[in-house]
Amino acid sequence: MRIEVASERSVILYHNETVGEKTTAQLKAIGNAVRAELGEKLLDLVPSYQSLLVIFNPLLTTHTDVSDCLIKHIEQLPPTTPRAQSELVRLPVFYDLEVGYDLERIASHHNSSIEQVIQQHCMNIYQVYAIGFAPGFAYLGEVPEQIAMPRLESPRPKVEKGSVGIADRQTAIYPATSPGGWNIIGRCPSELFNPEKDPVMPFKVGDSVQFLPITKEEFLTLGGTL
Amino acid sequence: MNTFTVVSPGPFTTVQDAGRVGYHDIGLTEGGPMDFRSFAIANRLVGNDENASALEITFGGLTLKAKKPATIAIAGAFVPLMINGKPRSIWQTQQLAAGDEVKLGFSGLGVRSYLAVSGGFNSPQWFNSSATVMRESLGEPLKKGDELEAGSTAQVRNKLNYLDQPSLRKSIQLRFVAGYQWASVAKEQQQRFLNCEYQISARNDRMGYQLEGDKIDSGIEKIYSEGISKGTIQLPGNGQPIVLMNDRQTIGGYPKLGAVISPDLDKLAQLAAGSSVRFVPISPEQAVEEYRKYRQGIESISFI
Numbered sequence: 001m002r003i004e005v006a007s008e009r010s011v012i013l014y015h016n017e018t019v020g021e022k023t024t025a026q027l028k029a030i031g032n033a034v035r036a037e038l039g040e041k042l043l044d045l046v047p048s049y050q051s052l053l054v055i056f057n058p059l060l061t062t063h064t065d066v067s068d069c070l071i072k073h074i075e076q077l078p079p080t081t082p083r084a085q086s087e088l089v090r091l092p093v094f095y096d097l098e099v100g101y102d103l104e105r106i107a108s109h110h111n112s113s114i115e116q117v118i119q120q121h122c123m124n125i126y127q128v129y130a131i132g133f134a135p136g137f138a139y140l141g142e143v144p145e146q147i148a149m150p151r152l153e154s155p156r157p158k159v160e161k162g163s164v165g166i167a168d169r170q171t172a173i174y175p176a177t178s179p180g181g182w183n184i185i186g187r188c189p190s191e192l193f194n195p196e197k198d199p200v201m202p203f204k205v206g207d208s209v210q211f212l213p214i215t216k217e218e219f220l221t222l223g224g225t226l
Numbered sequence: 227m228n229t230f231t232v233v234s235p236g237p238f239t240t241v242q243d244a245g246r247v248g249y250h251d252i253g254l255t256e257g258g259p260m261d262f263r264s265f266a267i268a269n270r271l272v273g274n275d276e277n278a279s280a281l282e283i284t285f286g287g288l289t290l291k292a293k294k295p296a297t298i299a300i301a302g303a304f305v306p307l308m309i310n311g312k313p314r315s316i317w318q319t320q321q322l323a324a325g326d327e328v329k330l331g332f333s334g335l336g337v338r339s340y341l342a343v344s345g346g347f348n349s350p351q352w353f354n355s356s357a358t359v360m361r362e363s364l365g366e367p368l369k370k371g372d373e374l375e376a377g378s379t380a381q382v383r384n385k386l387n388y389l390d391q392p393s394l395r396k397s398i399q400l401r402f403v404a405g406y407q408w409a410s411v412a413k414e415q416q417q418r419f420l421n422c423e424y425q426i427s428a429r430n431d432r433m434g435y436q437l438e439g440d441k442i443d444s445g446i447e448k449i450y451s452e453g454i455s456k457g458t459i460q461l462p463g464n465g466q467p468i469v470l471m472n473d474r475q476t477i478g479g480y481p482k483l484g485a486v487i488s489p490d491l492d493k494l495a496q497l498a499a500g501s502s503v504r505f506v507p508i509s510p511e512q513a514v515e516e517y518r519k520y521r522q523g524i525e526s527i528s529f530i
Binding site: 004005006007008009010012019043044045046047048049050051052053055058059062063130131132133134135136137139176193195200201204205 | 247249250251252253254353361362364403404409450451453454456457458475476477478482484485487488510511513514516517518521
């Protein structure tokens with residue numbers, strides 16, 4: 001693993017292994033240990049696919065001390081990856097041409113059928129690699145090659161709340177209506193970010209997510225809007 | 227009873243406190259004042275904690291009507307201030323009586339001014355902060371007719387020594403800590419970046435400042451999205467650097483060259499299109515030292 005300076009108040013740890021469950025679990029374990037040790041010297045942590053950004057209070061500590069703390073906890077990682085406290089979050093999705101504007105394009109791009117695209121998307125359990133872009137937006141991966149799809153050339157000005165999208169081998173749900181360039185294949189009726197609730201979102205980095213296909217009727221009963 | 231009614235909000239006025247810290251893991255950005263030093267001085271002038279909620283006024287244009295007595299101070303960009311039609315000074319406290327009208331003209335020098343009120347604004351909080359972040363639907367800009375409530379209305383009288391005011395020059399140096407992918411960028415491209423005087427483009431806002439000048443080829447094909455710290459210099463596909471500010475996205479997948487230090491971000495926040503910047507690298511140790519000096523400098527200001 002490698003540590004680089006990122007800013008006046010942060011260093012970034014890069015994992016040397018490929019993106020995956022093990023990398024995420026190790027970054028998470030290091031993050032937890034650093035959080036416990038630094039206490040109020042720590043301002044924030046941003047875990048992502050292959051990195052962990054550690055933001056500290058420069059009035060209370062320095063790059064060197066924070067890096068030393070990281071190195072110590074990297075060395076103390078157990079040889080076998082700790083099973084991170086990972087939850088399986090099951091989310092209903094209404095896959096249909098009515099809400100899945102790009103289903104047909106993905107199917108024809110891969111010379112397959114809409115049904116196969118839906119099936120492939122549901123067949124996997126995905127991991128939360130990172131949260132960002134917008135509040136509650138979770139980057140999930142990875143979808144099978146058979147449904148991978150490059151981002152739209154020009155983003156849509158409006159993607160409805162709950163839209164489930166694919167970009168390359170990543171998939172995600174838009175927690176709120178926003179502009180977006182991902183390929184939309186369905187819509188999830190569940191609330192994914194609510195500042196009034198505790199927790200405010202159903203998943204965190206390292207959790208697993210499974211998509212369950214539902215009918216239009218179920219979608220509406222669960223509070224989905226078309 | 228509320229303290230102020232918004233008669234005219236100006237082009238873009240928001241409530242800010244020192245910012246939202248500790249919520250990057252759910253995708254929330256920091257928010258907070260773009261020019262922290264001016265914000266903190268405005269608060270200190272009226273006897274507040276330096277992190278109290280105040281108004282960030284972009285390009286001036288705000289008019290408030292006082293509904294009860296209050297002590298206010300304005301700091302930051304130079305804006306003509308009128309109270310009941312009479313010119314008054316910024317960078318010092320002003321006592322308001324019920325019925326007084328506070329009117330800010332359009333900023334002549336600089337972009338962002340801060341209006342603090344004794345006792346701070348009692349504004350709604352989300353995630354322990356009143357910082358408005360429009361992109362996240364946390365708060366919204368002031369509108370005509372909005373009512374604002376202040377805390378206590380203690381009477382204080384303070385004035386900042388003119389030498390402690392920022393210079394608001396239109397051509398500045400941005401000291402930065404080289405980092406992230408900097409070491410992977412070819413030496414000649416690094417030099418190209420350091421040699422160029424970059425112009426501030428029209429695309430500058432609370433999220434980031436898009437610069438225009440020599441294109442930098444990072445030579446980096448693809449990186450995984452990673453955490454973005456305040457002041458990060460990002461290099462998108464077109465090779466023109468963007469300095470990411472308070473309302474930046476929390477993660478991003480473009481190569482990054484490092485990050486501008488806080489005292490210089492305050493200066494950048496006062497620049498608009500047509501101004502220019504140069505990047506000067508400093509070591510992480512110097513950056514921490516500069517930051518401590520900067521915060522100490524704000525804390526130790528004594529008023530006259």
